[in-house]
Amino acid sequence: MQLLLKQLFLVTVSKFLGIISLLFLMNPMALAHEFYLSIAKIDYNKESHTFEVAIKLTAHDYEAVVEDMGFDNLHLGESNESPKADAILFKYILSELSLEVNGKGLSPNLIGKEISNDDELWVYVEFPLIPGTQIEEIKIRNTLLMDQFPKQQNHNHLKINGTSRALVCTKQRSSGIIYSTKNKDD
Amino acid sequence: MTKLLLSLTTLMMVGGAMAQSTNKFKQLKEELATPNVYRTASGAPGHEYYQQQANYVMKLELDDEKQILRGEETVTYINNSPDRLDYLWLQLDQNMRAKDSDSKKIRTSDINESVSFRELKRLHNEFDGGFKIEYVKDKSNKDINYTINKTMLRIDLQKPLQSGQSYTFKVKWWYNINNRMEIGGRSGYEYFEDEDNYLYTIAQFYPRMAVYNEVEGWQNKQFLGSGEFALTFGDYDVSITVPSDHVVASTGVLQNANSVLSSTQRNRLAKAKSETKTPVFIVTEDEAREAEAKKASGKKTWNFKAQNVRDFGFASSRKFIWDAMTVKQEEKDVLAMSFYPKEGNPLWERYSTKVVAHTLKTYSKYTFDYPYPVAISVHSKSIGMEYPMICFNGGRPEPDGTYSERTKYGMLGVIIHEVGHNYFPMIVNSDERQWTWMDEGLNTFLQYLTEQEWERGYPSSRGPAYKIVDYMGGDKSYISPIMTNSESILQFGNNAYGKPATALNILRETVMGRELFDHAFKTYARRWMFKHPTPADLFRTMEDASGVDLDWFWRGWFYTTDHCDIAIDNIQHFKINSGDPEVEKAFAKDQDAKSPGKRFIGDQRNLEDIKETENERDPSIDDFYTSYDPFATTILDQKQYDRFLSSLTEDEKALLKSDYNYYQIDLRNIGGLVMPVILEFTFADGSTEVQRIPAQIWQRNNEEVSKVFFFKKEVTGVTLDPFVETADCDLNNNFWPARMVPTKFQMFKQRGGRYGQGTRENPMQKAKRIEEMKGGSK
Numbered sequence: 001m002q003l004l005l006k007q008l009f010l011v012t013v014s015k016f017l018g019i020i021s022l023l024f025l026m027n028p029m030a031l032a033h034e035f036y037l038s039i040a041k042i043d044y045n046k047e048s049h050t051f052e053v054a055i056k057l058t059a060h061d062y063e064a065v066v067e068d069m070g071f072d073n074l075h076l077g078e079s080n081e082s083p084k085a086d087a088i089l090f091k092y093i094l095s096e097l098s099l100e101v102n103g104k105g106l107s108p109n110l111i112g113k114e115i116s117n118d119d120e121l122w123v124y125v126e127f128p129l130i131p132g133t134q135i136e137e138i139k140i141r142n143t144l145l146m147d148q149f150p151k152q153q154n155h156n157h158l159k160i161n162g163t164s165r166a167l168v169c170t171k172q173r174s175s176g177i178i179y180s181t182k183n184k185d186d
Numbered sequence: 187m188t189k190l191l192l193s194l195t196t197l198m199m200v201g202g203a204m205a206q207s208t209n210k211f212k213q214l215k216e217e218l219a220t221p222n223v224y225r226t227a228s229g230a231p232g233h234e235y236y237q238q239q240a241n242y243v244m245k246l247e248l249d250d251e252k253q254i255l256r257g258e259e260t261v262t263y264i265n266n267s268p269d270r271l272d273y274l275w276l277q278l279d280q281n282m283r284a285k286d287s288d289s290k291k292i293r294t295s296d297i298n299e300s301v302s303f304r305e306l307k308r309l310h311n312e313f314d315g316g317f318k319i320e321y322v323k324d325k326s327n328k329d330i331n332y333t334i335n336k337t338m339l340r341i342d343l344q345k346p347l348q349s350g351q352s353y354t355f356k357v358k359w360w361y362n363i364n365n366r367m368e369i370g371g372r373s374g375y376e377y378f379e380d381e382d383n384y385l386y387t388i389a390q391f392y393p394r395m396a397v398y399n400e401v402e403g404w405q406n407k408q409f410l411g412s413g414e415f416a417l418t419f420g421d422y423d424v425s426i427t428v429p430s431d432h433v434v435a436s437t438g439v440l441q442n443a444n445s446v447l448s449s450t451q452r453n454r455l456a457k458a459k460s461e462t463k464t465p466v467f468i469v470t471e472d473e474a475r476e477a478e479a480k481k482a483s484g485k486k487t488w489n490f491k492a493q494n495v496r497d498f499g500f501a502s503s504r505k506f507i508w509d510a511m512t513v514k515q516e517e518k519d520v521l522a523m524s525f526y527p528k529e530g531n532p533l534w535e536r537y538s539t540k541v542v543a544h545t546l547k548t549y550s551k552y553t554f555d556y557p558y559p560v561a562i563s564v565h566s567k568s569i570g571m572e573y574p575m576i577c578f579n580g581g582r583p584e585p586d587g588t589y590s591e592r593t594k595y596g597m598l599g600v601i602i603h604e605v606g607h608n609y610f611p612m613i614v615n616s617d618e619r620q621w622t623w624m625d626e627g628l629n630t631f632l633q634y635l636t637e638q639e640w641e642r643g644y645p646s647s648r649g650p651a652y653k654i655v656d657y658m659g660g661d662k663s664y665i666s667p668i669m670t671n672s673e674s675i676l677q678f679g680n681n682a683y684g685k686p687a688t689a690l691n692i693l694r695e696t697v698m699g700r701e702l703f704d705h706a707f708k709t710y711a712r713r714w715m716f717k718h719p720t721p722a723d724l725f726r727t728m729e730d731a732s733g734v735d736l737d738w739f740w741r742g743w744f745y746t747t748d749h750c751d752i753a754i755d756n757i758q759h760f761k762i763n764s765g766d767p768e769v770e771k772a773f774a775k776d777q778d779a780k781s782p783g784k785r786f787i788g789d790q791r792n793l794e795d796i797k798e799t800e801n802e803r804d805p806s807i808d809d810f811y812t813s814y815d816p817f818a819t820t821i822l823d824q825k826q827y828d829r830f831l832s833s834l835t836e837d838e839k840a841l842l843k844s845d846y847n848y849y850q851i852d853l854r855n856i857g858g859l860v861m862p863v864i865l866e867f868t869f870a871d872g873s874t875e876v877q878r879i880p881a882q883i884w885q886r887n888n889e890e891v892s893k894v895f896f897f898k899k900e901v902t903g904v905t906l907d908p909f910v911e912t913a914d915c916d917l918n919n920n921f922w923p924a925r926m927v928p929t930k931f932q933m934f935k936q937r938g939g940r941y942g943q944g945t946r947e948n949p950m951q952k953a954k955r956i957e958e959m960k961g962g963s964k
Contacts, residue, residue, distance in 0.1 A: 037677055039656045043929050054930040056656070059592070078590040079955075112934060117591045118647035124934050153677065155660045168661045 036061070036151040038144050040097065044135075044160040051099060051106070051127040057144060059121040065092070065148050077115035089113055089123065093144070099127045100139040106130070135160070136182065140167055141175035210748075210860045210888045211738045217745060218722040224400050229726030230713050237718055239264040240395035240420040247427040248502055250384060253375060256360040259392055260325075264352040267398060271347040275398075275406045276339040279390035280361045282409055283315025283371070288336055289411050313362070313369055317393065320358040330355060337409040339393060357393050372571040373578070378505070378527075383478050385506075385527055387566040387578040389499035390415075397617065401720055407619050413672030414618035414625075417496035419716060425489045428502045431482035433469055435508070435525040435562050436500035437575045438492030446488050458510035458521065465509035465539040471528055477504040478527075492574065494557075494716060496615050499573030501525060501564040509535065513543045515555045520546055526565035533583050533597055538563045541598055541640070545605040548636040552704065553609050553711035561608060563601050570600035572607030579604050588954075595645055602640075603633045614714045621721060622672040627686025628724075634687060651696075651913040654680070654688040658749035659857070659915030668744040669721065688913060689743040696862055696911045697881070698734050706731035738881060742859045750912050751857030753919035754904060755890070760848040762841070765830045767823035775817035846896045851904065853891050857915060860884040866908035869899040876908065 039056045059076065066074055066088065074082040082088075090110045099106045111124035129135070142154040146169075154169040158178050167178040221227035223234040244259040265271055282289045322332045322341060331342045347353050363386065366374030373389035397405040397416040405416040426434055434446075443452050451468050458466040469477075481504070492498065505527035513520040524538035542563050546556045558575045566578040581597020583589035609632070611618055611625035618625055634649025647653070657665070657680040666676045668686050675681045694703040709731040710724055725740045742748050763770055778784070801807050834842065853863060863879040875897070883891050906920035914920060917927045928936070 037657070037680065039660075041930060043931060052929065052931040054934070075584075075590075077592065079588075080584075111931070114934065115592065117595045117645040119592060119596065120647075122930065122934070124931055126931075153664055155656075155664070157660075166661045168664050170664075 036145075036149050036153060038142075038152070038154045040140075040142060040154065040156045042099075042140075042156060042158045044158070046161065049129040049131070051129070053097075053099075053108075053125045053127065055093070055097070055123040055125070055144070057121040057123065059115055059119045061145050061149060061152075062089075062092075062121050065145060068148055076121070086110075086113065090125075093123055093125060096142065096144045096146075097125070098141045100141075101129060101133055102136050103139075104130065136180065137177055138179040139175060139177050140169070142169040143174045146171050146174065209885075210742060210858075211882070211885050212741065214725070214737045214740060214745075217741075218725065219401075219720070222400075225720065225723055227726060228730040229710070229723045229728070230730075231717055234268075235717070236266045236268070236399075238266055238395070238398050238418050240418045242392070242420060242422045242424070242498070244392060244422070244424045244498075245427075246391075246424065248386060248388075248429075248432075250429050250432075253363045253365075253384065254360055255363055255388060255391055257392055258356065258358045260354060260356050261395065262352055262354045263347070263395060265347045265349055267400075268349050269398075270349065271343070271398070273343055274341045274347070274353070275396040275404045276341065276357075276393040277396055277406075277409065277415070278317050278334065278337050278339050278393055279409050279415075281316040281334075281337045282411060283313065283364055283369070285312075285314060285316070287316070288408065313364060315362060315364055317359050317361050319393075320360070321356070323356045325354040325356070327356075335408075338396070338406045359393060361391075363388070366569070367567065372569065373499070376567055378478075378529075381478055383503065383505055385501070385503040385566065387499075387501045387564060387571075389497075389571065389573050389578075392498075394497070395420075397718065399718060401718075402617065402620070405617060405619055407673075409619075410673055412675070412678065413620070413622065415497065416617040416619045417615070419494055419496050419615065422490070422492045422495060422498050424491075424498060424500075425487050426500060426502070427485050427487045429482055429504065430484035430486040431477050431480075431504045432486070432502045433474075433477075433504070433506040433508055433525065434488040434490075434500055434502045435506070435523070435564050435576060436488070436490040437495060437498045437573060438490035439559050441489040441491055442487075446486050455510065458523075459512055459519070461511045462514055463511070465511040465522075465524070465535075467507070467509050469506060469508040471507050471531060471535070474505055474507045474528060492558075495574035496612060497573050499576050499578075501566070501576070501578065503527065507531070507535070509539050511539055511543065513546050513556075513561075515546075515550065517555060518557070518559070520556050520558070521560045522546065523560060523562045524564070525562065529567075529582055529585075530565040531583070532587055533581060533589055533594065534565055537594075537598060538565070538579075538601060541601045542605050544640055545602045545636055548639050549606055549609050549632050552632060552635065553614075553708060554715055556608065557613065557715075558608065561605055563605060570604045572604040572612065574608065574612045577601075577604035577607065598640065599633065599637065599647070602636045603629060606633055606636065609711065613716060614711055615716070615718050616714075617718065617720070618672065620671060621669075622675065622678070622682035623668050623686040624719070624721060624724070626683045627668070628690065630683045630687035631690040634691065648684045648687050649691050650910075651688055651692055652910040654684055654913050655749075655915040657684060658747075658913060659751070662747050665747045667747055685743070689739075692911065692913065693728070693736070693739065696864070697736070697739060698732055702732040702734060703728075738860055742861075746858070748858035749915045750859040750861045751855075751915045751919075752861065752863060752906060752912070753854045753856055753916075754851060754906050754922050755854045756850075756852035757904060757922050758850045759901070760850070762844070762846060762848075764842055765827050767819040767827055771817045771819050771823070778817070844898075846898060847900050848894055848896045849901055849904075850892055850894045853893075853906075855884060855889050856919075858888075860888055861912045861914075863893075864907050864909065864911065865895075866905040867895070867897065867901050868903035868905070869897065870902050871899060873899070 038058070041054045043052045045052050063073070063076065071088065074085040074088065076085055094108065106127040106129065108125045108127045111126055113121065113123045115121050138158065140156050142156055144154050145152045150171050152171065156167045156169065156178060158165040160179060165178045167176050169175060219225070223232045225235070226232045241262040242259055244257055246255060246257045248255055263274060281287060319334070322330045324330050333340045333342070341355065343353065364371045364374040365377060366387070367376050373387050373391065376385045378385070395418045397418050407413065422438060424436070424438065426436065428434055440446070443455065447455070454466055454468045458468065506525045507528065508523065508525050510521055510523040513522050522539050522542040524534060524542065526534040526538065542561050546561055550556050560575050562576040564576060564578050565582070566580065567582050568580045569578060570580055571578045579597070579600045581593060581600060583593060606629045607625065610616065610628045616624035630648050634646045637644040637646045657677065664676055666674065666681060668681060670681065672682070694700055698706070706728045710727040713727060714723060725736070729736050801812065831839065851865070860881045862881045863883055864876065865879070866874055866876045868874050877895065879893070883893065904922040907914045
């Protein structure tokens with residue numbers, strides 16, 4: 001799978017390169033579509049020791065990302081959907097979303113995706129826990145759509161053992177600890 | 187009064203307690219501006235309400251070779267305010283695209299190891315945008331002093347403009363039209379490379395008067411990109427010179443059809459004026475294809491006039507197909523029209539004009555009859571943007587002419603939305619620069635109603651209460667109240683479109699009811715038609731016209747980020763103690779037998795293991811207590827019962843025998859937003875009953891309330907918010923007995939969804955393939 005098909009590769013010359021981008025000059029439109037928000041609903045299933053994740057993305061924003069990767073229209077959810085579409089989507093999800101328990105990254109299983117007629121792209125992924133782990137700390141990194149949309153906010157809603165935790169990932173803070181047993185008494 | 191004893195039969199769930207802070211029903215006296223002669227406490231324009239007027243005469247020329255628009259405008263500004271004006275402010279929106287614009291400077295960006303050509307192209311864009319002002323003169327052609335502050339231009343008047351006076355001045359300008367597909371924009375051009383043609387959608391194209399009123403003074407907040415426009419009403423006379431083979435769609439009514447349209451086209455247009463069902467083509471696809479294949483060298487000038495509009499927009503291309511039909515109204519008929527390139531077909535010829543007509547009919551029902559003579563939908567890829575009488579809408583099929591359901595509904599939705607903007611803010615002219623939600627929220631609400639009237643089960647993305655819960659239940663540090671200035675809003679789409687639309691929908695369905703709401707909403711629209719309303723005018727009118735105190739609702743939904751999460755904390759079941767010892771002692775015995783202690787495992791094993799106890803071996807150790815039955819009825823019990831009965835009136839006796847079930851339900855407000863409580867009770871016989879309790883149940887205690895319900899039948903289940911109408915963000919605490927709502931993930935897995943399922947067909951294409959197979963088997 002050639003993911004970076006039409007991409008250019010840049011070499012970092014200087015970290016202090018000051019660049020003003022015209023990328024988002026276009027911005028809002030009165031079109032009813034400016035969301036820049038994704039939601040990852042993460043439910044810990046204690047029977048199967050698995051984090052079950054449902055991610056809601058704005059479909060046309062993801063399509064813009066795919067286009068930026070250098071792919072032509074993948075026709076998501078249509079009859080002529082590219083056979084590569086799922087692989088590209090999941091590769092993208094895996095590179096932009098990660099879950100760590102007690103400092104160790106979990107490897108995900110890909111469950112599937114679906115697209116609604118009102119422009120929601122749902123992606124389903126599960127992260128099985130390494131057997132025998134006592135969950136002390138859960139860390140999430142979620143940079144979905146951020147490269148293209150600097151205003152993107154990724155909201156992570158975790159439900160574990162009857163409690164709820166939330167973490168919002170932004171360009172400025174793309175990862176964080178969503179759950180910890182260490183400061184339980186605070 | 188005789189007190190009845192209730193026996194507690196079951197106790198379910200235990201909840202905690204919360205402390206009470208400021209009351210959520212506090213009136214909005216501090217938040218809303220003090221009523222005055224301009225705006226009344228009832229939310230109507232006051233007896234001294236005024237607004238300014240700006241009339242424009244413009245001569246424009248579109249340069250198709252260099253993609254430049256040149257214009258000369260004569261503006262007549264009428265000062266209807268009681269104030270003397272020393273200077274005037276105009277808006278220079280194109281300057282947002284100037285090389286040194288603040289919009290560019292304040293936009294953040296970064297760069298990674300890999301970057302696409304498109305991204306890099308945008309980065310390297312050296313587009314020389316913004317207005318080039320050639321002169322500003324008064325009507326006797328004398329230069330006027332002016333100052334440009336980025337996207338605003340101040341004209342310094344030599345003599346102050348007194349109340350009631352008017353002032354005429356001229357501006358000559360030009361600007362480079364932006365390539366919308368490369369650098370974006372609400373207006374600009376799309377270039378069709380294979381045929382070397384341009385499609386122009388032109389707006390914010392002329393220096394326009396800012397609004398002056400008693401609310402903001404001059405509304406001269408800079409245009410940064412998000413906060414849209416605040417504009418003065420006026421009359422327009424606009425002449426647009428374009429290549430002679432271009433077709434122009436514009437705000438206003440075409441004045442010189444004889445010189446720009448062929449006689450065939452004029453006849454077709456006349457036919458469209460009596461056609462109300464099927465759009466009539468004024469320019470067919472074949473004719474448009476012919477025009478785009480060759481380029482004419484001459485020029486034509488199209489003249490349009492528009493009355494009482496706040497802005498002006500137009501579109502021009504030789505690629506345009508043009509169709510039209512009439513929408514009948516009580517007083518004035520409207521011509522619904524669409525202009526689109528062949529790339530929009532088959533979607534556009536099938537739907538656009540019909541959707542325009544449907545939008546006008548539905549919006550008018552909830553507001554006022556559409557007052558303008560035309561309503562136009564122009565196809566411009568990827569965006570949706572509104573202007574008076576005309577809007578630019580996306581929704582493009584695949585090159586092979588097929589399209590997905592998502593593309594179809596995306597297109598229908600955007601046309602409804604942008605045509606709907608004619609009502610808010612083009613006619614009910616709120617200040618978009620200040621409050622995005624006042625037009626976007628109200629418009630999105632009506633868009634939802636219109637979509638649902640288009641087709642049952644229309645997949646509306648915004649409007650229903652349950653659609654907003656992911657947003658409202660999210661992390662509060664990333665949510666701002668609806669009452670936030672347009673440029674400072676976090677999560678624009680949800681904040682200014684989704685949440686206010688949902689709030690209005692909840693008012694209509696749950697809080698006020700459709701009848702009271704529709705009357706009040708229509709009152710607001712009619713009061714502020716062709717005027718400049720503020721949020722307070724909406725809030726006050728909705729209450730004044732309906733007789734419903736909604737301060738709590740505005741406070742919670744518009745001034746805070748509270749969300750709705752009401753929980754069933756505790757349910758207790760009681761039955762009336764009949765006092766009859768025969769009944770009650772038997773009941774007590776039964777309850778005692780069911781108590782957990784009676785099932786102790788040791789007792790059960792001892793029944794078998796201990797063959798004989800000491801007192802069974804030696805009955806002499808038994809005494810009174812050994813055989814005493816506390817649940818046996820005695821003559822004393824019976825006498826007491828008789829005395830009790832004789833003390834009761836007939837009514838009280840009837841109640842005693844009624845055998846009702848009483849349920850005390852304890853509710854907790856976890857989310858903070860006070861909302862009505864809707865409970866559905868399911869009974870042992872399978873029947874159900876719904877009880878609707880107004881939000882005022884929370885009036886004295888915003889955090890915890892209890893209420894008793896009684897039924898003949900025994901309740902087997904309770905559901906809070908059974909019709910998902912309150913935007914309750916956590917449904918897991920809405921059921922008794924407790925029930926977990928399956929997650930989206932679990933539902934997907936249960937349906938058998940999995941990775942790599944392969945391609946899916948939309949039904950349209952599946953049908954096509956079936957037809958092909960049939961054809962092949964013959």
